Amino acid sequence: xxSSESAETVExxxxxxxxxxxxxxxxxxxxxxxxxxxxxxxPKRVLYEEGLYDPGSGExxxxxxxxxxxxxxxxxxxxxxxxxxxxxxxxLLGPAPKPVYPDDGQExxxxxxxxxxxxxxxxxxxxxxxTKADLSYYCVNPYGIQAMTKSLINxxxxxxxxxxxxxxxxxxxxxxxxxxxxxxxLTELNLAGCRIGPSGSLRLCAGLAKNRALMVLNLSRNxxxxxxxxxxxxxxxxxxxxxEVNLSSNSISGKGAQTxxxxxxxxxxxxxxxxxxxxxYSFPSGLxxxxxxxxxxxxxxxINLSWNSLxxxxxxxxxxxxxxxxxxxxxxxxxxxxxxxxxxMDLTVSMAKPKKMVTYDVSYNPITSTDSILFINKLQxxxxxxxxxxxxxxxxxxxxxxxLNAMKLLPNKQNVEVTYGYVEGLHKAASPDPRExxxxxxxxxxxxPKKNKVDIALVIYQLLKEGRNILDTKxxxxxxxxxxxxxxxxxxxxxxxxxxxxxxxxxxKRVNIAMMGEYMKRxxxxxxxxxxxxxEPEPIPVPxxxxxxxxxxxxxxxxx
Numbered sequence: 068x069x070s071s072e073s074a075e076t077v078e079x080x081x082x083x084x085x086x087x088x089x090x091x092x093x094x095x096x097x098x099x100x101x102x103x104x105x106x107x108x109x110p111k112r113v114l115y116e117e118g119l120y121d122p123g124s125g126e127x128x129x130x131x132x133x134x135x136x137x138x139x140x141x142x143x144x145x146x147x148x149x150x151x152x153x154x155x156x157x158x159l160l161g162p163a164p165k166p167v168y169p170d171d172g173q174e175x176x177x178x179x180x181x182x183x184x185x186x187x188x189x190x191x192x193x194x195x196x197x198t199k200a201d202l203s204y205y206c207v208n209p210y211g212i213q214a215m216t217k218s219l220i221n222x223x224x225x226x227x228x229x230x231x232x233x234x235x236x237x238x239x240x241x242x243x244x245x246x247x248x249x250x251x252x253l254t255e256l257n258l259a260g261c262r263i264g265p266s267g268s269l270r271l272c273a274g275l276a277k278n279r280a281l282m283v284l285n286l287s288r289n290x291x292x293x294x295x296x297x298x299x300x301x302x303x304x305x306x307x308x309x310x311e312v313n314l315s316s317n318s319i320s321g322k323g324a325q326t327x328x329x330x331x332x333x334x335x336x337x338x339x340x341x342x343x344x345x346x347x348y349s350f351p352s353g354l355x356x357x358x359x360x361x362x363x364x365x366x367x368x369x370i371n372l373s374w375n376s377l378x379x380x381x382x383x384x385x386x387x388x389x390x391x392x393x394x395x396x397x398x399x400x401x402x403x404x405x406x407x408x409x410x411x412m413d414l415t416v417s418m419a420k421p422k423k424m425v426t427y428d429v430s431y432n433p434i435t436s437t438d439s440i441l442f443i444n445k446l447q448x449x450x451x452x453x454x455x456x457x458x459x460x461x462x463x464x465x466x467x468x469x470x471l472n473a474m475k476l477l478p479n480k481q482n483v484e485v486t487y488g489y490v491e492g493l494h495k496a497a498s499p500d501p502r503e504x505x506x507x508x509x510x511x512x513x514x515x516p517k518k519n520k521v522d523i524a525l526v527i528y529q530l531l532k533e534g535r536n537i538l539d540t541k542x543x544x545x546x547x548x549x550x551x552x553x554x555x556x557x558x559x560x561x562x563x564x565x566x567x568x569x570x571x572x573x574x575x576k577r578v579n580i581a582m583m584g585e586y587m588k589r590x591x592x593x594x595x596x597x598x599x600x601x602x603e604p605e606p607i608p609v610p611x612x613x614x615x616x617x618x619x620x621x622x623x624x625x626x627x
Contacts, residue, residue: 171195172218179214191215198224203231203257212239216246223252231285232260240267244274247281255283259313262288268295276305287315287341296323300330303337311339315371321350328357335360339369343399348376355385362391371399373428378404383413390417390424401430401457411438419450430459436491439463440470446483447474458487465492502565502586505558513552521552524587524594527580532596536581537568543578 114120168175172195180187185208194200195218207230219225235243240263247253263271268291275281289295296319303309324347331337340361347354354377361367370389377386383405389398405414411434418427429442439461446456447470468490474480506523513521530538530546538546540559547554560576566586568577587594 170221170223172220172222176214176218179217180211183210183214185211185214188215195219195222195225199227199229200225201229202233203229205233207233209234209236209239213242216242219246219250219253222250226252227255227257228253229257230261231257235261235263235267237263237266237270241270244271247271247274247278250278251280254280256281257283257285258289259285260288262290263295264290265292265294265298268298272298272302275299275307275309276302279306279308281307281309283311284309285313287313287317289317291317291319293320293323293326297326300326303327303330303334306334308336310336310366312337313339313341314345315341316344319345319347321347321353323353324357325350325353328353328360331357331360331364335364336366337361337364338366340367341369341371342375343371344374346375347372348378348382351379351382351385354382355388358385358389362388364392366394367392368394369397370395371397373399373401373403376404378406378410380407380409380413383410387413387417390420392421393423395421395424397426397428398424399426399428401428401432401459403432405429406433406435408438408441411441415441415445418445418453419448422452424453426455426457427453428457430457430461430486432461434458434461436462436464436467439487440467443467443470443474443485446485447477447480449479454482455484456486458485460488462489462491463487465490468493501561503590505561505565506587506590508558509554509562512554512558516552519551521547521550522594523547523552524591525596526550527584527587528594528596530580531584536579537577538580539571539575539577543580 111120111122115122166178168178173192176192176195177187179185188202188205188207188211190202190205191200212235235258243256247256258271261267263286268286268289275284286295286299291299291314295317296314299312299314319342324342361370372386377383377400386400389395400414405411414429418424439458440463442456442458445451446453467487471485475483509523513523526547535542535546540556540563543562544554544556544559559578562583563576563578566579566583568579568582571577
């Protein structure tokens with residue numbers, strides 16, 4: 068066996084001996100887990116428990132910080148906790164936060180105008196801080212209405228908007244309707260003359276049906292027709308609380324009135340209704356149904372049916388029903404075609420029913436003077452409370468005036484106001500003065516020539532100055548022709564008729580020049596003859612020298 072092999076065997080034997088030694092378990096007294104090292108108590112904690120030590124604020128002592136004492140309290144790492152995320156992830160990954168605007172809506176309106184590339188309306192911007200926005204006749208861009216309506220979402224002050232005669236399209240009406248669905252502050256909206264039509268009415272009334280704050284709505288002159296009225300009636304049916312409605316000048320016929328009456332059966336809160344200047348004469352049964360439905364209202368105060376060509380006993384019977392409204396104060400049926408005695412009786416028989424009625428206007432209806440007495444007889448009753456009866460354009464007679472004067476002597480009728488047209492049989496129409504007519508014709512002919520114009524008044528004054536007070540027609544013609552003007556025989560004969568003089572022995576007519584001159588002085592007081600100059604003195608004859616010498620010589624010879 069070599070030396071190397073012997074060395075390897077020795078190492079193997081040593082490893083085995085070590086493994087045998089390690090595999091033997093030590094005794095329990097030799098276990099390390101039974102040895103417990105007891106740490107001495109912390110002297111500061113012991114003193115803290117005894118109340119003799121204060122650990123302080125917990126900040127790092129300034130002695131161990133490489134900064135000045137004043138800079139320690141400003142250092143972000145020592146006075147403030149660590150910021151986990153300063154907002155970088157939200158800024159990069161999250162959506163941009165929505166801006167918050169004040170409730171008045173001014174900043175929101177300017178931001179929307181900038182976003183929509185629209186010019187802001189300064190009047191509306193200022194009105195957002197007030198109660199009324201008057202944009203009438205302002206030519207507002209209809210596409211700028213969207214910015215206006217959105218700025219009113221949270222506004223708490225603006226209660227009235229006036230957009231009279233600003234032509235609005237369907238988009239503008241849509242946004243106005245959207246605004247009405249959420250706005251609870253706006254109480255008055257004036258869209259007179261905006262020409263929204265039936266399609267605009269559809270979009271506007273869709274929001275009106277959900278609104279419970281709007282009280283006054285003006286839709287006059289908007290070309291609604293019966294279709295637009297149907298959309299408005301649907302909004303009324305949906306419990307809209309609008310009270311004052313103006314639907315004048317919209318070409319609404321009796322069919323539109325019928326749909327409105329059906330809506331009022333379920334929601335009759337209207338106090339003021341203006342249906343003037345429409346086409347209600349067509350389909351009269353629809354208007355009658357509307358009037359009957361309005362007569363059941365406990366809130367109706369004002370109704371205007373003027374300029375509708377209403378006529379016939381059927382419509383007058385419907386008007387008679389409207390007097391049943393207990394709180395009716397104003398009724399206007401002027402400028403219609405209500406005539407005949409039966410119609411007048413229908414218009415007067417129920418005048419005593421409304422106890423709060425103030426104004427009754429029947430002006431410019433073809434009512435005769437005989438039928439007008441029915442109104443004044445009814446008005447003088449103590450049960451009629453009407454204070455103003457307007458009958459402009461309606462003729463009356465003397466009996467009407469007598470009854471009116473007697474009524475005003477009553478203590479409860481002294482403040483009653485009654486208007487009427489002309490009085491028949493009291494005044495006679497004055498015919499024109501023939502003297503003025505003839506003289507105006509003579510004056511026109513005398514001034515017609517451009518070169519030789521003659522003043523007829525001066526010609527007559529000259530004849531009077533010469534003492535020619537009475538002339539026959541031939542002499543007057545010659546005198547005027549001598550002045551430079553020729554008048555035809557018919558005009559001269561008319562002068563003899565209007566200014567007659569004594570008839571000649573042969574029966575010929577004469578002209579009274581003195582009477583004509585007196586009338587001309589009243590008609591043309593500024594015309595006068597020029598003053599006559601005084602006569603010139605006669606010249607004194609001057610004797611000639613030669614003649615005087617000869618006369619002297621002749622006298623001398625005679626004496627001799």
